Amino acid sequence: MIKSCYIHIPFCKKICSYCDFCKIYYNEIYINKYLDALEKEIDTYYKGELLDTLYIGGGTPSSLSLDELNRLFNILKKLNTSDKLEFTIECNIEDITEDKLKLFKDNCINRISIGIESFNEDNLKFMNRPSINLDKLNLAKKYFDNINIDLIYALPNETLEILNSDLDKVLEFNPKHISIYSLIIENNTMIRDLEPIDDELDYEMYKLICDRLSNYHHYEISNFAIPGYESKHNLTYWNNDEYYGFGMGASGYTNNIRYTNTKSINHYIKNEFNRVEEHLNSLDKEKYELIMGFRKLSGINLNIYKEKYNKDLLDNEIINKLLSENKL
Template sequence: MVKAAYIHIPFCEHICHYCDFNKVFLKNQPVDDYIESLLMEMELATQRTLPDRLETIYIGGGTPTALTAKQLQTLFEGMAQIFPLEQVKEFTVEVNPDSSELDKLNVMKNAGVNRLSIGVQTFEQDLLKGIGRTHSRKSVEESIERSRKVGFKNISIDLMFGLPHQKPDHFEQTLKEAIALNVDHISAYSLKVEEKTVFYNQLRKGKLSLPPEDDEVKMYNLLRTKLAKAGFTHYEISNFAKPGFESKHNLVYWNNEEYYGFGAGAHGYVQGVRNQNYGPVPKYIQAIKKYELPYLHEHNVTVVERIEEAMFMGLRKRKGISIEQFKKSYHCNPEELYQHQIDKLIERGLLEKKQGWIRLTNEGLLLGNEVFEQFIAVLEEGHIV
């Protein structure tokens, strides 16, 4: 059942040093043709597989607000012809503080967007410059103030820690300022240096000074304790929400449910098949002009792969995995399939079982990837009924 859609806008007015998402500089790009192609892809995909009822939409990037108000209007009007947007429960758009002009916010609000995700990362101006961001603390405050005035009542911000030259006291100050903004949701991710990024090139040349692991652990512990005191629920490894403001769209991923992926480089998961679109914008547009879905490749997800994904995605949630729900969804008992792995991780203090749930311990949160690896390449196809 497809109840969610991710829409990718790959255009950026500048490229951040840590970003490995599919993106291109905005200047001289065929933005209008891209929007037309996006809408055509939505039509082609829904002709192939009708959504049951679209409940969440997430427009990310890149930088969605790099589009003009008129281009955003064209996109939303086209989407309304394909999807009943009035039925969507959560409609999120990623916003750059530097491009959150009032006319764009009004277009989004009038189209039914009801949640904004604002890229902040840090409030330290030197750190912002060091990671390639161009906004300021003031522009973040102004962006949130404008959004509230337009009527947005669900605002999330993204933060990062483990940045070059960042210290725990820097991050503690960023958390203090983030809490003072009175937002509804905070996502906070540890920096991962990925290939094809500015930081990766700097690291290879020995020019990237990252904090020691102990400092990164201190920052994560500060994140958890400070946000808990401020009334946020820690509901996923990197996500915190005021009661009732958990991200419904991201829970689709963590619950291993299906979703459309529209746009250059986007990934989708529909009717048991994962697909990835062409990344280069011209190649994406060219495929659409042939009235073809722009798939670089498709993969039929096997039973074992579904179970593996359900384990490591489900364990990202703080409440973990419901054993009974797992049995209903996958017709098998995770305790029996992974008895050795679960017992070993419990013995190490990284997992715990409580009232029919399996979840990460506080120590397990710090070693999540190490835990998830224990559930990969363990089972064999054909041995699961």
């Protein structure tokens, strides 16, 4: 039973040097057409399930104007949502204004995810990202209790001291949730020719992060939460449960099919969603269950596994071998 839905808003005012997400420059001309197509896509595929989590990601959803955001929220009213809805929006720090925060609140958003990435000026310059305005962060806190902060580490020339100082600052802000990722050097980005930092240093950095964030529940490789504030939406992915993905380049998983929508804005706004589909058989589903499940600190729940696949995971030869060699 589908309980989660991801909505992709691909517009960004600035493009970050490391980013390989599906995004295009913010352009007013496209936005109304994009929202028309999004509405059409939802009308075509959504079957009315009661949703427990809704996540608006990007791109930069917060780059939309108040009118455009109003239109988006009106479209999303078509979705049937439960009383315990976790409703997240990704927000870039420079977009935070009192008006937008109020609009989010008025439209039942109860969690915001802010891309900070680093507080260090050299790191920010490297990433082609704006300086951090602490007033904006504090304003967000006035309106929202459940805030996630995104950070990136293992940037070129970054030292343990620089990372430590980023961790000081994020702990001072005291968010309910922190996602912290080691820089991935992707092919289609401005930094594609860069060498990654030394693996040993990356490992030292990861240990430092785990140590400094020890008051948080480290529930997934890169995710830390005050207990009770773990992201229900992201747990849908890691629990290998099905979810809708709407919007250009969005991925979803419905009726045993994993799909990704077209990454072409010209196709998308013509309602040519051109999904690339992967049809899963039972073995594929089991493999996803393991790959996703091992990302979580809690690992794989053997009872749920048995219920879902009608077999005992501990009967699996490879799993047994890895367990006996102390590799699992």
